[in-house]
Structure formats: C-alpha cells, structure tokens
Amino acid sequence: xxxxxxxxxxxxxxxxxxxxxxxxxxxxxxxxxxxxxxxxxxxxxxxxxxxxxxxxxxxxxxxxxxxxxxxxxxxxxxxxxxxxxxxxxxxxxxxxxxxxxxxxxxxxxxxxxxxxxxxxxxxxxxxxxxxxxxxxxxxxxxxxxxxxxxxxxxxxxxxxxxxxxxxxxxxxxxxxxxxxxxxxxxxxxxxxxxxxxxxxxxxxxxxxxxxxxxxxxxxxxxxxxxxxxxxxxxxxxxxxxxxxxxxxxxxxxxxxxxxxxxxxxxxxxxxxxxxxxxxxxxxxxxxxxxxxxxxxxxxxxxxxxxxxxxxxxxxxxxxxxxxxxxxxxxxxxxxxxxxxxxxxxxxxxxxxxxxxxxxxxxxxxxxxxxxxxxxxxxxxxxxxxxxxxxxxxxxxxxxxxxxxxxxxxxxxxxxxxxxxxxxxxxxxxxxxxxxxxxxxxxxxxxxxxxxxxxxxxxxxxxxxxxxxxxxxxxxxxxxxxxxxxxxxxxxxxxxxxxxxxxxxxxxxxxxxxxxxxxxxxxxxxxxxxxxxxxxxxxxxxxxxxxxxxxxxxxxxxxxxxxxxxxxxxxxxxxxxxxxxxxxxxxxxxxxxxxxxxxxxxxxxxxxxxxxxxxxxxxxxxxxx
Amino acid sequence: xxxxxxxxxxxxxxxxxxxxxxxxxxxxxxxxxxxxxxxxxxxxxxxxxxxxxxxxxxxxxxxxxxxxxxxxxxxxxxxxxxxxxxxxxxxxxxxxxxxxxxxxxxxxxxxxxxxxxxxxxxxxxxxxxxxxxxxxxxxxxxxxxxxxxxxxxxxxxxxxxxxxxxxxxxxxxx
Numbered sequence: 124x125x126x127x128x129x130x131x132x133x134x135x136x137x138x139x140x141x142x143x144x145x146x147x148x149x150x151x152x153x154x155x156x157x158x159x160x161x162x163x164x165x166x167x168x169x170x171x172x173x174x175x176x177x178x179x180x181x182x183x184x185x186x187x188x189x190x191x192x193x194x195x196x197x198x199x200x201x202x203x204x205x206x207x208x209x210x211x212x213x214x215x216x217x218x219x220x221x222x223x224x225x226x227x228x229x230x231x232x233x234x235x236x237x238x239x240x241x242x243x244x245x246x247x248x249x250x251x252x253x254x255x256x257x258x259x260x261x262x263x264x265x266x267x268x269x270x271x272x273x274x275x276x277x278x279x280x281x282x283x284x285x286x287x288x289x290x291x292x293x294x295x296x297x298x299x300x301x302x303x304x305x306x307x308x309x310x311x312x313x314x315x316x317x318x319x320x321x322x323x324x325x326x327x328x329x330x331x332x333x334x335x336x337x338x339x340x341x342x343x344x345x346x347x348x349x350x351x352x353x354x355x356x357x358x359x360x361x362x363x364x365x366x367x368x369x370x371x372x373x374x375x376x377x378x379x380x381x382x383x384x385x386x387x388x389x390x391x392x393x394x395x396x397x398x399x400x401x402x403x404x405x406x407x408x409x410x411x412x413x414x415x416x417x418x419x420x421x422x423x424x425x426x427x428x429x430x431x432x433x434x435x436x437x438x439x440x441x442x443x444x445x446x447x448x449x450x451x452x453x454x455x456x457x458x459x460x461x462x463x464x465x466x467x468x469x470x471x472x473x474x475x476x477x478x479x480x481x482x483x484x485x486x487x488x489x490x491x492x493x494x495x496x497x498x499x500x501x502x503x504x505x506x507x508x509x510x511x512x513x514x515x516x517x518x519x520x521x522x523x524x525x526x527x528x529x530x531x532x533x534x535x536x537x538x539x540x541x542x543x544x545x546x547x548x549x550x551x552x553x554x555x556x557x558x559x560x561x562x563x564x565x566x567x568x569x570x571x572x573x574x575x576x577x578x579x580x581x582x583x584x585x586x587x588x589x590x591x592x593x594x595x596x597x598x599x600x601x602x603x604x605x606x607x608x609x610x611x612x613x614x615x616x617x618x619x620x621x622x623x624x625x626x627x628x629x630x631x632x633x634x635x636x637x638x639x640x641x642x643x644x645x646x647x648x649x650x651x652x653x654x655x656x657x658x659x660x661x662x663x664x665x666x667x668x669x670x671x672x673x674x675x676x677x678x679x680x681x682x683x684x685x686x687x688x689x690x691x692x693x694x695x696x697x698x699x700x701x702x703x704x705x706x707x708x709x710x711x712x713x714x715x716x717x718x719x720x721x722x723x724x725x726x727x728x729x730x731x732x733x734x735x736x737x738x739x740x741x742x743x744x745x746x747x
Numbered sequence: 748x749x750x751x752x753x754x755x756x757x758x759x760x761x762x763x764x765x766x767x768x769x770x771x772x773x774x775x776x777x778x779x780x781x782x783x784x785x786x787x788x789x790x791x792x793x794x795x796x797x798x799x800x801x802x803x804x805x806x807x808x809x810x811x812x813x814x815x816x817x818x819x820x821x822x823x824x825x826x827x828x829x830x831x832x833x834x835x836x837x838x839x840x841x842x843x844x845x846x847x848x849x850x851x852x853x854x855x856x857x858x859x860x861x862x863x864x865x866x867x868x869x870x871x872x873x874x875x876x877x878x879x880x881x882x883x884x885x886x887x888x889x890x891x892x893x894x895x896x897x898x899x900x901x902x903x904x905x906x907x908x909x910x911x912x913x914x915x916x917x918x919x920x921x
Contacts, residue, residue, distance in 0.1 A: 151781035152820055159778055159785070160892055160914050293887045322887065322916050362894075362917045396877070402856040404877050435877065437856025482853065488837060490853075516837065571814055 178492070178514035178524030180564055180578035180614055182206050182630075184265040186290070191666050191676045193700040193714035195303060195310050195740075196332065198252045200259060201285065202680065204267040205616045205630020205662045206578075210726035213347035213733040214334040215253035215378065218726055220654065221269040221283030222580060223610050223634050227728050229654030231532055232281035232558075234272055238289055238357075238370060239431075240392055240410045243279055245472060246425050246454050248535035254374060254388050254414055256353040258312050258328045260299055260744070263290040269614060270580060271530035271560050274478040274494035274510055275444065281530040281558050282582075289370075292316060292324035292359040298747050303714075305740025309333040323360035329353070337733035338722055347733060351376035351386075368394045374414075388414035402437040420460040426453045440484040444494075447477040454536060463543045465536055472501040472536070480510075488516040502534045503555050521567030528562075531555040538588065538602055548593055550602035557585040575617040582610045587638070587653070589646040600647060608638030624668040633659045636686065650687045655727055657683035657693065676700045682725075691727040696720060696735075708746050715739040778891040779872065779884055780816040783849060786868060786882065787826040789911035792846060793904045796866035806834045806845035806867075809852030810875070842867065851875055866904045881905070885916060892916045 151159065182204045194200035198217035202209045208225050210218040218225050224232050231248035234241065237257060243250050265287045272280025295316035302311045312330035319325055329352065336348040355372030371391035378384050392410035399405055408431045415424035433446035452472050456465040480494025492512040499505045510528035517523055533555050542549045564578035589605035592598065616630030634656055640646060664678040679697040684690070696719045702712035715738065717723065722734040787803055803826060807813065821831035836842055838854065839861035847868045850858045856878045859869055869880030876883075881903065883894040895915040900907050912918055 151777060152822070152824060154781065156782065156785050156789070156911065156914060159781055160890060293885075362919075364919070398877070398879065402860045402878060435856075437854075437860060437878070439860075440857065442854065442857065484838075484854070484857075487840075 178490075178512050178522060178526065178564070178566075180206060180269045180562065180576070180580075181566075182267045182269075182576070182616060184267065186263055188666075189259050189262055189265075191674060191700065191702070192664075192678065193676070193698045193716050194259065195308060197255055197257060197259070197287075199716070200262075200265070201267070202662070202678075203664070204265070205632060205660075206267055206269040206283070206614045207285070208632075208656060208660060208682075211337075211735045212726045212728055212731050213345060214337050215347065215349035215351075215376075216731065217252045218654075218728075219250070219252065219285075220656070221267070222582065222612065223636055223656045224282060224654040225656050226650060226654040226726070227731060228651040231279065231535070233283045233285065234276055234278070234280035235285040235287070236276070237287045238368075238392060239394065239408055240390060240412060241427075241429070242412075244414075244425055245278075245452055245474075245533075245535055246423060246456065247537045248279065248532065251414075251416075253349065253351070253376065254386055254416070256330060256332060256351055256374060257287070257289060257372075258314055258330045258353075260301065260312065261289045261295060261314060261326070261328060261357075263288050263294070269578070270526070270562050271508075271510065271528040271558065274480050274496040274508060278474055278476070278498060278500070279532050281532050281556070289357060291368075292326050292357050293318075293322065295326045295357075296324060299744065301742065301744045303740045303742030305738060307335050307736060307738040308740065310742075319358070319360065321360075322362065323358070325356060325358040327354075327356045329355075337736050339733045340722075340724055343730070343732075345731065345733060347378060349376060349378045364398045366396045368392070384416075384418045386414065386416040388412075404435045406433045406435075407431070408433075415455075420458070422455070422457045422459075424455045427451070442482040443479070444481075445479040448475070450474045456536070461543070463541060463547070465540050466542055466549060467540070470536065470540075474498065474500045474533075490514045490516075498531075498533075500533045502539055506531050506533070506555060517567070521565070521569075523563075523565050525563040526560075528560050530558045530560065532558075545599050548599040548601045553588070553602045554586055554604050556587050556604065559583045559585075572620045573617060575615075577613070577615045579613055580611060584608050584610070584638070589640065589644060589652060590648040591645050592647075595643070595645070603644070605641050605644035606638055606646060606652065607641065608636065610634060610636045626666045627664070628666075629661070629663045631659065631661050653687060655685040655687040655691065657685060659683045672704045674700075674702045674704075676702075685727055687727075689727040689729060691724045691732075694720070694723040694725070696723060710744040710746075711741075712743070713739070713741045775874075775886055775891050776812055777816055777820075780813045780820040782884075782891065782893075783817065783847060783870065784821045784824040784826075784831050786847060786870070786911065787831075789908040790868050790900075791906040791908075793866050796846065796904075801829055803829045803831045803846045804834055804844045805831050806836055806842055806848040808836045808839065808842060808845075808848050808850045808858050809854055811835055812851060812872075812875070813849075848880075850878075850880055863902065868900075868903070868905060881907075887916055894919070 184203045188203050189200050201207050201219055206221055208220050210225055212218055218227050218230050220230050220233055234243050235250045242255055268284040272284040276284045296318060298315045300313045310332050314326055314328035316326035331352040334349045336346055353372055353374040357370035359368050361367045374388040376386045390412040394408040396406045410429050412427040429450040431448035436443040455469045458464050476496055476498040478496035482490055482492045485491050494510050496508040497505055508529050512526040514522055514524040534553050538553050540549050561581040566576045568574050585607045586604035587606040589603050590600055591603050593601050612634040614632045618628040620626050660682045662680040666676045668674045677699045681695040682693055684693040696717045698716040700712055700714035702710055704710045717735055717737045722736050725735050726732045817833055824831055839858045845867045849870045855876045859878055862869055870882045871878055871880040873885040879896055881896050881900045885892055893915055894917045895912055896919045898919055
C-alpha cells in the first residue's frame with residue numbers, strides 16, 4: 124500500500140510536467156568573448172551527465188544534488204542513487220549494496236573508488252564507510268553503476284561500482300566554510316583553494332563530524348557515539364598535453380571512548396595524464412593508502428600500494444582502452460577479545476591485472492564492445508573476466524543496450540585464514556564466488572524535460588560462500604562454496620525538469636533472489652553470505668528553487684521488509700531541506716532526515732544494528 | 748507515509764502558487780553555447796571553405812548537451828553578413844560543410860581524427876572528453892575558459908586571431 128502512495132503522489136505531477144515550459148537562460152548573445160569568459164557559472168552540476176562510455180546501468184549524483192540534499196555524510200548522500208540500497212547500521216556504520224547481498228558481512232560485491240583509489244578492503248572484503256569522510260562540497264559527481272564493473276574497474280566489482288570524483292583544484296578556488304548543528308549531530312568543514320599560477324591550483328580542507336549514538340530496539344544497546352575529522356589537499360597542474368594531480372587525506376576517529384576505540388587512516392595519490400596527439404592518451408596512477416582501527420581489543424591495519432597504467436586510443440572505428448595494474452597489501456589482525464585469529468597474523472598479498480577493451484562501430488549507430496580482464500591474486504590463480512556489450516543509438520538521445528559479463532569476488536584474508544580451533548578451521552578450499560550477468564537497458568530523453576533509464580538484470584551466481592561442518596555433522600566448521608542461485612530485477616528511474624527551477628525524480632528497483640544449496644551441503648549462516656535485502660524500494664525527490672534565493676528539497680523513500688531474519692519491517696520516511704542564499708556568499712539552511720518516524724530499523728545485524736533516528740539541524744555555508 | 752504524501756502535496760501546491768522566478772545563476776553550458784558562434788569572428792577560414800549558401804554551418808557531432816540553448820545563442824548572430832545554421836550529426840559523415848564542429852560523446856577521438864584535414868574549427872569540452880579539439884573548454888575558477896591548439900588549427904588550414912588567443916588558458920603552438 125505504501126508504494127501506492129508515492130506513485131499516486133508523483134503521478135499527476137509527472138503528467139503536469141509535460142505542459143511546463145522549456146529551459147530559460149539569460150540572454151548572453153550580446154556579450155563579448157571577454158565578457159563571456161568572466162561569467163561565473165554554476166560549474167558542472169547543471170550539465171547533462173557525462174555517463175560512462177560503456178553502456179551500463181549508471182546513475183549519476185551531481186554536486187548540486189549533494190548540495191541540495193540534507194546529507195551530511197557520504198553514505199547519506201548515496202541514498203540519492205535509486206540503484207543502491209543504503210542501510211544505516213549505527214551512528215556511523217552503513218551497509219550499502221546494489222542488486223542484493225546487503226549486510227556488514229555479506230556486502231562484499233560493491234567496489235567503491237574515491238578519485239581512482241579503491242576503498243574496498245581485501246582484509247574482510249567490505250567497505251568500511253565510516254573511515255571515509257571527504258568534504259561533500261568538494262565532490263564533483265558520484266557515478267553509481269549497478270551490475271558488473273566488467274573490465275574497466277578493479278577487483279570485486281561484482282554487483283556494482285561507486286565511482287566518486289572530487290572537483291579539480293581549479294574549480295575550488297576561494298574559501299568555503301560550513302557548519303551544521305542539531306540535537307543528533309554536529310559537523311564543521313572548511314576549504315581554501317588558491318591558484319599556483321598559470322593553470323595550477325591547490326586546495327586544502329578539513330572537516331569534523333560529531334554524531335550521537337542511536338537507540339536500539341533490542342537489549343543490544345551499543346555506545347556508537349562517533350567523532351571524527353579528516354583533512355587533506357588536492358593539487359592539479361600541467362598544461363594541455365600533460366596533466367598532473369597530487370592529492371592526499373588524513374583521517375582520525377574515536378568512538379566508544381570509554382573503551383578507547385579509535386581509527387586512523389591516511390593516503391596519498393599521484394596521477395599523470397599525457398596526451399599522445401589528438402586521439403590517444405596515456406595515464407599513470409599510483410597511490411598509497413593505510414588505515415588502522417582498534418575496536419574492543421581487536422586491532423587491524425591494512426597498507427595498500429597500487430600502481431596502474433592505462434592507454435586510450437581511437438583509430439578509425441575502434442576505441443581502445445588497455446591497461447595493467449599491480450596492487451600489494453600488507454595487513455595485520457590482532458584479536459585480544461576472543462580466540463578468532465588470522466593465521467598468519469600479518470600477511471602481504473598481491474593482485475595483478477591486465478585488461479583490454481575495444482569499442483567497435485559495426486554499423487552507423489550500432490556499437491559492439493568487447494573486453495577482457497585477467498586478474499590474479501595471492502589466493503586464487505588467473506581469473507578471466509570477459510564482457511560483451513552491444514549498444515544501439517536509437518535516436519539522438521536514446522540508447523538501447525544489452526550485455527553479458529562475468530565477474531568474481533576473490534577470497535579475502537578472513538575467508539581463507541580466519542580460525543578458532545576447534546570451532547572454526549581455516550578455509551583453505553574456499554574459492555572465488557562467480558557471477559555471470561545478463562543485462563539490458565534503455566537510457567534516453569523521451570522529451571527535452573524528461574530523462575529516463577530502465578535496466579533489467581538476470582544474474583547467475585555460482586560458488587557462493589557457505590558455512591559448513593567440516594565432516595557434515597560436527598565442529599569444526601569451515602567456509603566453502605556450497606551455494607548457487609539466481610537473482611533478477613528491474614531498476615528504473617527518471618528525472619523531470621518540470622520548470623527551470625523545479626526538478627522531480629523518481630526511482631524504483633526490484634530484486635528477486637532464488638538460491639539453493641548444492642546436494643548434501645549446508646549453510647549455518649545464510650545471512651552472512653546472502654545478506655538481507657528489500658524486494659523493492661522506491662525513492663523520490665523534489666528539488667525546487669522557489670525564488671532565486673530560496674530553495675526547498677524534499678526526498679522520500681519507501682523500502683520493503685528485509686528478506687532474511689532477524690525481521691526488519693518495511694519503512695517509509697522522508698527528509699527535507701530549506702535553504703536561503705543571501706548574496707552567493709552566505710547560505711543558511713534547516714534540514715531534517717527521517718522526519719516521518721522518530722525511529723525506524725534499516726538493518727537487522729544481530730550484533731551491531733541500532734535504530735535510525737529523526738535528525739533535524741540548522742547550518743550555514745559561507746563562501747568568500 | 749501519510750505525512751510524506753502530504754508534504755509532497757504541499758510541495759506541489761507551493762509550486763503552483765509560487766511565481767516563476769528568473770534564475771540568478773548561469774549554467775556553464777549556456778556560456779559555452781554563447782561562445783560557439785562568437786568564435787567565428789576570430790577565425791579565418793581558407794577561401795575555398797564556407798561555401799554553404801552564404802551561411803555558417805555550426806555542427807554538433809555525437810552527443811548534444813545544448814539542446815535549444817544553441818539555437819537561441821545563434822539567433823540574430825552574424826559574421827561578415829553570414830547567419831548561422833545548426834546541424835546535428837551522429838558521426839563525421841556529412842560534416843564536410845561544417846565551419847565549426849562541437850564534438851562530444853564516446854566517439855570524440857574518432858570524429859576528430861576524421862575531420863583532421865577539413866577546414867573546420869573543432870571544439871571539445873574537458874568535462875566529457877579527454878581528447879582535444881582546436882578549442883577545448885575547461886572551467887577554471889568557476890568560469891568557462893578554453894585551451895587553443897594553434898598547431899592543430901594550422902593543420903586544418905585555419906588562422907586564429909590574437910584576441911581569441913589572448914583569452915586562452917594555454918596555447919599549443921606545436
């Protein structure tokens with residue numbers, strides 16, 4: 124019933140949109156080129172989305188979407204993508220997935236990159252969202268690809284890729300200060316960007332978060348009060364044929380202060396792009412990333428060094444991307460809380476990959492994309508990850524595509540080497556989880572004011588993780604690949620520019636899961652492997668500039684109950700943000716999340732889940 | 748959810764009642780669209796080019812980010828007594844008449860290669876293309892600026908005036 128409400132509420136609005144007028148822009152035709160070059164523009168956010176070249180299910184969150192949303196953290200901003208299911212676990216922890224397998228343990232099939240740096244950790248094969256706190260005002264866009272990342276992204280892009288890019292330093296010149304405060308959370312951030320002469324520029328920033336602990340529905344109340352800061356810089360320089368980027372961040376967090384829990388992280392990245400004539404370019408990127416966290420007598424740390432080279436080449440009707448990479452990680456896991464341990468305690472792992480992809484125009488409007496990545500890790504031998512895509516440009520703005528791809532989730536340290544004898548034996552036989560995905564989609568602009576995307580997927584999984592008794596009857600247990608299954612679903616979303624000052628968007632996703640154990644196999648912890656997902660979710664938003672100075676954004680979501688116990692009922696909730704911009708320098712706003720209910724549950728993790736809570740805050744952004 | 752539905756209803760009502768305000772800010776695309784016809788005043792084409800019924804042909808090849816914005820920006824614009832016509836093409840085929848070609852989309856490199864020796868001012872955008880045309884838009888300090896590849900312009904048989912070169916962030920002289 125609740126779905127019906129959102130659809131009914133938006134239906135007439137979308138119809139009405141069809142009679143609205145076209146874009147209105149001020150008349151620039153009488154200005155000289157020098158005057159045009161001096162006009163301050165609203166940067167990239169208004170641009171049509173530069174979607175990935177590969178025909179795939181892509182949703183792009185723009186800088187303006189983030190600015191106008193009530194989000195104060197990266198995971199909250201990701202709620203804007205209809206093709207992601209975002210479950211808040213506690214004040215700072217989130218479980219985020221595309222196309223299923225959501226959960227703190229199960230969520231190992233989504234790859235996340237910030238400016239080309241992977242934040243997916245191979246220690247446990249997950250993303251520790253609370254360790255990443257980029258300043259939201261510096262994000263240029265977030266590309267959310269549901270479906271296999273195919274050949275172009277790093278390892279473990281099984282069900283999706285979240286590709287976060289921050290603004291070039293040239294686009295963040297000047298100072299920006301933001302502060303928000305409310306009964307549940309406080310944030311502060313400052314950035315200063317400056318020119319280094321010519322086209323070189325640099326920015327430095329710092330941000331700080333203070334989030335109160337959340338309540339619980341069970342007896343399992345956790346002190347999840349979280350306080351963190353991050354600081355960093357980005358510098359872009361070079362001319363037309365050589366471009367350089369150097370950037371880095373420092374992060375520190377404390378939670379459950381009584382126990383002395385804390386996390387630290389730091390990274391530095393350098394990238395060089397060299398144009399080889401007008402139709403080819405070459406890119407080299409290296410980064411170092413380190414984090415450590417101490418939580419209840421468990422200390423873990425991971426250092427990563429990654430080097431990648433990529434060549435882009437256009438010749439005749441071919442567009443070729445090829446590259447190679449090597450990544451090494453050095454980890455540490457010391458557990459003084461219980462007897463679970465990694466053996467060995469420290470280990471260096473290696474991942475090598477080479478890939479090539481060609482986009483071939485086989486006929487006017489019809490392109491064939493074929494690519495393959497070969498990847499080898501310390502735990503498993505060479506994996507072959509091919510993808511084939513066909514795209515047809517039906518008319519100017521309408522694209523129809525279909526794809527077949529293969530992806531794998533490679534074993535993590537925890538999968539292979541966690542042990543607690545005589546209860547849990549190391550799982551030396553655990554192999555990569557396999558996916559073959561069939562996808563098809565449409566993306567286009569049926570009218571000037573309306574963009575639409577509809578994607579269908581049918582996934583075949585093999586060798587999914589199961590927790591089994593070693594001899595089928597009694598302890599020890601170990602991790603094996605005892606399950607296979609299928610998922611399918613639809614992802615559809617649309618954006619309507621009703622008037623130049625009003626944008627509406629609506630997205631719907633469905634997910635059907637059908638898994639079964641292989642003969643004579645068991646799974647003692649299905650939730651740890653399959654996750655707990657809603658069968659559908661609906662997200663909608665309305666973004667209005669009521670006057671040139673006053674904007675109102677409203678968002679709502681309706682999420683079905685989770686499909687594996689413990690029971691988490693479906694919920695619907697909404698947020699809003701009202702902002703007044705005094706003179707392009709001073710902006711004041713009030714915003715709220717989860718306004719409909721005082722608390723609601725989003726995740727059922729037996730050891731960690733707390734309740735999401737209504738949060739209202741006021742804030743300001745100053746630019747000078 | 749009833750409250751959410753109500754707030755949506757309220758939003759819709761507010762939108763009906765609110766007067767339509769003029770936008771205070773300008774999209775970078777509007778500025779780029781305004782630049783395109785104006786470039787023609789500062790470029791000299793070989794005498795053999797520009798034979799198209801006395802009109803300048805402004806082409807958009809591949810993706811079209813501008814839509815009606817470009818049509819508005821050429822309205823009433825003239826260069827040496829020539830008006831503009833806009834042509835939207837999916838590939839370099841049929842581009843022989845183009846005086847200015849804004850090239851965008853996944854096949855930008857390919858289109859640029861095909862137009863290599865034509866007397867056409869190719870324009871690209873750093874937001875969507877790593878490939879550079881003769882003019883390559885970039886946003887610097889919140890303003891729309893561009894790089895100019897003078898060496899590439901020469902290969903196309905074009906001469907670019909110093910007034911335009913003076914506005915470039917960088918000029919490649921080969």
